[in-house]
Amino acid sequence: MAQQSVFEACKAGILKWQTAFNKQDAAGCAALYHPECTMVAKPFGTFTGTEQIQALWQNIIDQGFKQVEYNDVIWQPEGEDGYLLTSNWQMNKAFGVVHKEHWQVQPDGTAFLIYDEFEVLGEH
Secondary structure: OOHHHHHHHHHHHHHHHHHHHHOOOHHHHHOOEEEEEEEEEEOOEEEEHHHHHHHHHHHHHHOOOOOOEEEEEEEEEEOOOEEEEEEEEEOOOEEEEEEEEEEEEOOOOOEEEEEEEEEEEEEO
């Protein structure tokens, strides 16, 4: 797959995730993680697999967090089939940083998160 196609698939992945979160759809968020993905969510802990990841997102959504936006996004190629994303993020009640999202294109051409590490820096 050409690097530009890999990049487009990864950008589509983060847009799908953001759309799902903003629709308050924890299952839709979790569906964009590889089944064996590890997510380090500071200060919440480390979560492995889509079931644990979905439970965390559901908990966050249930607390009224919504409307996530990314800014200062940086994409860096990772191998021939993926990209690393780093950025700042903000939502209605909190803000923080994405230390590392590793998006990897699967054989069917869609991108999944195979690693996710983010941190909440504060609430507002």
